Amino acid sequence: MAESKPQASEDIDFAPPSANASPAEYEAWKVKKITHALKQCEDRESMIPAAEVWERFGFER
Secondary structure: OOOOOOOOOOOOOOOOOOOOOOHHHHHHHHHHHHHHHHHHHOOHHHOOOHHHHHHHOOOOO
């Protein structure tokens, strides 16, 4: 039986706020992004296996 691949969540907005964002807006964006990423990494089943990441970016050994 084939094992299904874990799917990474695509709901993190990696795009920074616009250039005219205030420092407070930028800081809030950073905190939200990091907090969300930390929550995602708690679910190990949804994480992409390290070997797959290494291969995707050409770092395989």
